[in-house]
Amino acid sequence: MRLKLRYILYIICVYLKGGEKNPMATSMYCVKCRAKKEVSNPEKVTMKNGKPAMKAKCPDCATGMYKIGSK
Secondary structure, rough: OOOHHHHHHHHHEEEEEEEEOOOEEEEEEEOOOOEEEEEEOOEEOOOOOOOEEEEOOOOOOOOEEEOOOOO
């Protein structure tokens, strides 16, 4: 419950500051490009050990990227 409230407050703050245009956009690190990339279509997955993660493809090189521990 606290995490949902924290996420909602984060989204409100981002919109008030005029930051991200897409609230579903997430930044992930691409190992091949060695840079953080904005990804607009992350997929929520659960790893074998039960931890949540987000999975997406790099927009430049199409390498798979993971962000571990994000809900």
